[in-house]
Amino acid sequence: MIIKNLKILKGENLDLIEGSITIKDGIIKNFNENEDKEIYDASGYLAIPCFINAHTHIGDSIAKDIGIGLTLKELVHPIYGLKKKILQQAKDDEIIEAMASGMMDMLRQGISYFCDFREGGKKGLYLIKEALKRVKGIGAIILGRVEYYFKEEELIENKDLPDEVLRELEKLLEVCDGIGLSGANEYSDKALFKIGELVRKKGKLLAIHASESKETKEFSYEKTKMSEVERSIKFLKPNFLIHLTQADDKDLELVKKNGIGVVICPRANAELASGFPPVTKMLNLGLTVALGSDNFMLNSPEFFKEMDYLLKISSVMEGKPYPLKPKEVLKMATINGGKLLNIKNSIDINHKANLLFIDLKDKNLEGSKDIIATLVKRGRVENIKAIMINGEWVYGRL
Template identity: 45%
Template sequence: MKSLTCHEKVIIEANVVVKDSFDVIEKAFIRIEDGYFTEIREDSLNSSGCLRYKAKGMLMIPGLINSHTHIGDSFFKDFGIGKSLNELFRPISGLKHRLLSSAPENLIVKSMRNSVFDMLRCGITTFADFREGGKRGIELIKKAIKGLRIKPIILGRPNYYFNEDDVVKNYEMPEDKIREVEEILEICDGIGLSGPNEYTDKAMRELSRLAKRKKKICAIHACEDKSSMDFSIKNFHQSEVGRALRNFNPDFIVHLTQAKEEDIEIVSKANVPIVCCPRANSILGLGFPPIVEMMRKGITIALGTDNVMLNSPDLFREMDYTSRILRALERDPSAVSSEDIFKMVTINPAKALKLDKEIGSIEEGKIANAVFIRMNTKNLESTKDPINTLVHRVRPDDIRAVMVNGEIAYGSLPKY
């Protein structure tokens, strides 16, 4: 039996959800070395003289991954509910962009930091944020997360949008904006565009080329609103999805709320993951994404909480809402399984972000990101199925601790 050195940690007697099959090992012993899971076993480990955490009675699950956020609008939560997507978010003229342009930076940063801490409190250890504001927007989020143990995937964009006439005329991206994108890609993880209707085909191809050359992520919103779909079909004789796939070559697409059968088919053939934001779509009156249809076509689905101004960044609420609405819409309680839904906040987003070798499940060799849930709370006592419970019943106040890279990032665990 391997002896432990003092830089190692051992989790003792946790009921741990392992691999992407979500098998539960009861009263397991988990070794963590240098921020990685190195051993998971049912019998005890020699942990003498090392840091030992007692997790008896707790459910240990993978750190959750929030696949799509906009935390920049955290400083005006719940303002604008009842307004349309275009009224709130249209680039430059929308309410959000007007408020962002006039808000003091210290307020924006403080509010973003509060939202990031709230994500940790909700068991989120990784999040992918679409950053507006060009290079300065990226600098602000880095300032907001300083000192917090959480993994941000920062997807920037140029501080530039084409008007509709120029999109149709297919102008080139201005040279100074290309240089801006090159600078942005030096300090972030990729590009996250607002949508195909704000960029020409030529511009999308150039932006994709720049990102792919640096092995960075390409992501884009598409097919969220009927009016944007109508514009694309009228002017390009193809949907936003078709334009995005053909010109931008995205690693994942956000929304697809208005997707038709042909959109789902081409996404499936392209093997591109989709990030859905059901609560955001619902509060905006946009409908509900065709998740079941996409799953039937083998598309990888992940969940995001989208704009903080409209939604709390709480994936437990997102899972619960998604599961219940899908079963209701399909009029079939077996339309999806709780395992399907839980994958949407763990291994599926890890795949979309090309991080599934590192995060998304608790396995030997992966980064030690985990959430410890107290199963003896008044809310969870007497629950009988851990995955059903995770999807439909767990709340942030049931969480005892959150671990990121093998270190406690939120809460605490009792020590032996």
């Protein structure tokens, strides 16, 4: 297959070039025109990498916008939050159908992969895998979790992780891509260490929420004399951290020193008044920062909205125009998520052909003098006229 006469955001730096893409067996082979029976003329189109949604909780798709006005703790606390009660009462088929709908929504938004924090132990993994069978094209990195949490006094006393929980965790790791923990405040130091040790031994991914709100940050200092970020890095040693909305300079320096990635979810944080992540500081330190949309019950997985919000609110927070560059934001939505999840997502030779085709003739994009800035600020899902995943058309066609 040859797609010719198009503009391309090529490589990890998203360099704008003009030319053709040759695809064979779902893989990008070169950027030259060769002879082929299947040729598409893409004049007026721009090819960009598919989006990667680096943090979701798709299981709560069943209860969109319930609990408006509730706090983070009231809504999503893993033990007594409203979400927990809803999922316990829901039927399996209802959860599967809701998750499948969420996946179809993400696919139409141009998301080729998502990384889900899958609660519910082995049953939770079964439910998401059943939902994935109903949606062609989208890929999932599934981080499971054993539903065992420490009480406050057990945290303070630094109780050990029970052997039966460790055995359950080991079985879980056989059927998922890694572990996604709720937060350091729900686990003792000993437990974090054992979980981290086991996951690394199995060669799987490990991630945890950290410093999401002032309340969780203050609780950590009060009960352990350390920040959530500090405890997570010292004892768990994750591949990446989620949120860091309330992370301070010391936290960020620790993240840098240990080579840990970060996933931010700005619109979801705004929904719960949790704050805004210090993203310019993260980038200035050279951290790899990716974007996620977080809980489906809170937020929609619309990456054009996510990018626009991040770009503009960062200007408000920093008190000057564009402390973030549009290309940096687009990398967070495409390239950086791939780096954290070990997915080669750039448009490069020998990479999978996971491509979004943007119609530059659309009225909201016409007249652009900086197409990346225009995409980040003005892009809409209707500008995506075709989506290719693994070299196959999954939406539209040129």
